[in-house]
Amino acid sequence: TNICMYNLKVAEGEVMAILEAIRVATSRGWSKIVFERDSKVVVDAIQANHHGVSKMSSIILSINLLLQCNPKFEIKFNKRQANKSAHTLTRAVISWSSRTFFNCVSHY
Numbered sequence: 001t002n003i004c005m006y007n008l009k010v011a012e013g014e015v016m017a018i019l020e021a022i023r024v025a026t027s028r029g030w031s032k033i034v035f036e037r038d039s040k041v042v043v044d045a046i047q048a049n050h051h052g053v054s055k056m057s058s059i060i061l062s063i064n065l066l067l068q069c070n071p072k073f074e075i076k077f078n079k080r081q082a083n084k085s086a087h088t089l090t091r092a093v094i095s096w097s098s099r100t101f102f103n104c105v106s107h108y
Contacts, residue, residue: 011042014037018035018075019063021035025073031070036075037076043075049064
């Protein structure tokens with residue numbers, strides 16, 4: 001989780017969260033990860049390699065460059081109802097004052 005002081009639209013915040021998650025995973029040496037999002041519009045834009053001059057387009061470009069360097073990383077759409085733990089964390093982070101890392105990674 002992370003608190004962002006930027007003034008972002010919802011979709012921009014979604015892609016920024018994916019970018020940050022990929023950066024953290026890369027820095028920790030993780031090699032095979034599925035990043036799940038509940039925004040089909042965002043996932044489709046990333047998978048379509050959305051081009052443009054907007055802030056969101058530049059973030060998507062960064063994501064796709066990192067994905068090319070990490071071929072075992074995947075970004076998939078998952079309905080919010082199927083990922084209650086992520087949704088619960090999202091609501092909880094509003095009250096937290098700083099970035100939080102959860103180092104318990106399950107290998108199943």
